[in-house]
Amino acid sequence: MSVEQWHSQRLTRVRELLGQQTSVQAILLSDLNDIRWLTGFTGSSGWLLITATDMWLFTDGRYTEQAHAQINAAGVAAHVIECRTQQSVFEALAHRLSKCSHIWFQSAHITFDVFQTLNTSLSADLVPAPALLGAIRRIKDAGEISLMSRACDIADRALAEVLPMLLSEPSEKNVRDQLDYLMRQLGADGPSYDTIVATGPINAARPHHYPTDTRIEEGHTLIIDVGALVNGYHSDMTRSYVIGEMNGEQVHAYEAVREAQAAGVALAGPGVATRDVDAMCRKVLHEAGLAEMFNHGTGHGVGLLIHEDPYLNSSSTAILQPGDVVTIEPGVYRGGFG
Template identity: 40%
Template sequence: MEHLPPNPERLARARQLMAAAAIDLLVIGPSADFRYFTGRPGHLSERLTALVIERDGPPVLVVPKLEAPLYADLESAFQLVVWADGDDPIAHLVTLVQSTGSRAIAVNDQFWSGFLLQLQDRLPERSFRRASPLLRRLRMAKDTGELALLREASRRTDAAWEYFCAHERLTGRTEREVAARLTELLLAQGLHEVAFCIVASGPNGASPHHETGDRVIQPGDPVVIDFGGSYYGYYSDITRTPVAGEPSSDFADAYEAVLEAQQAAFAAMRPGVPCQDVDRAARQILHEHGYGSYFIHRLGHGVGLTVHEDPYLVEGNDEPLEPGMVVSDEPGIYIPGRWGVRIEDLVVVTEDGAERLNSVSRELLRLP
């Protein structure tokens, strides 16, 4: 697995937010949060691995002995506390908390409840809270390095799609065969992992998170293809809906409505605009075309070290967009028993507007 070096500026920013929120200690289990600070994801298992960030002291990595070699190169940035099978790893965390005098402890969402409950039992005088309000503030707006990796992940994903469109066919192949081929092409473009590849043909396309199966693609079938992967931990996410051959006239009309809705959402993205207003911009277009009830999910979500993260473009979220936020723009129409259509790009909010990270065509594509 490819890793990036730790970024000390992130620790400094975390400590500033900890001070403002009166948090003494952060405890972070293997997760995207863990990778944000250490440059690697950590191994989530029954063996405790945790990053401990004190507001006024050195950061500590608590790791099982058999995995300690994976972190040896981080000793200049983190203090390593190594425990062996048969030891009590929770005791190491308790010692850290007691030695620092920390009272207010924030824990990330991916720190297993089994570990947290033990920690709370042994530290009844300490207060515990979720770290997500702090961590989301750190991770939502991407820095220059993160944006470069997200652009590169999308560029490589676009290249795989362009090759697929130029050389592959849909008709007569199973959904699973199409997904396997596209996965090969994504890896050939140098993505380190293919995180997902949904291929939903004909009536299966009416299920936004369809499980790719063995249905054979028929002439005239729209095929919703939603795919993405990671590059140094940062993800791409794109959806296109080509047709196997010639589309029906009603599908072509619906496709144009989705394309118009996607453009309306993109045009609405700029700093200061509430997230829900971007969702409303797309939803209004589909409502005007008579498809409002067939758009059954939020418009989009943040993308970075995970495929779904803050901020979410959804009704009820009045949080304003900020420069550096990267979000998906993915309106869709889903007609039960018939077909679905979704068009998705990743978009970065800039100082004065927005920029698409995907450059491949959004026009209705006919493939053999």
């Protein structure tokens, strides 16, 4: 299927949701990730207005040429409207919404001040968009999965090239820099997030440690958390190593985490509650006597955001569906151990 067909299908899904409403006549999007998903537009300033038959992208003069090019490349039928100030955006919206009584807006993606100004600028009533709108982007199509698969492959290949240098006592920063360089050389736009390299009994006990000049030495546990970014889509991979021979405590922790992850992966599938996947991983680590060292959620969705719905943790009410892309990444961390 072509890029144009992917975007057409996405817009159809949004308009089908809008068509189920009797009182809401339009959707106003301010989340730039949603705008990119529907139109291909990657600028840092934009509003997207969608009705049953038309669509307008409002952006400033920095991005009008870019917007035209990206929308045309995506095969999207949308009008690009240049607006040099936020007030001019609201005036343009008011003109196009004069016959609408109610519109959906993304309440989580505008400030209260912007909401107040928008509310006074429009004659239509602003209605918070339902959660179903976010759920549409949560389910990935084959085009998105292809991009994430490519991002995973790039991160895998970069890590494979870096592994031999771990035995030469590089610093965490050295490894981070080489990974980021190689991912770009292999075709990524950059890293998905700040690459994590954490070594030793102190740093490796911190899941989101920021790389330092600390040397990777024999006997250290080592965490590398790395992902590649490809055309806006992320990958997310965490790997654990021990430099040199493993002691008994390290073997026990490593095998328990590997078993917990395998159990979570085996359970995950359509119709399964995300909290049950989390509980399965915790059950394995509890039986190994390591439950208290697992100090974060089991996983999360991945897509245009590195962390997005659905989340796999004890408080989640989400049910896995076909098209979900999620991580399953249990771990154990203890200061003085790693």
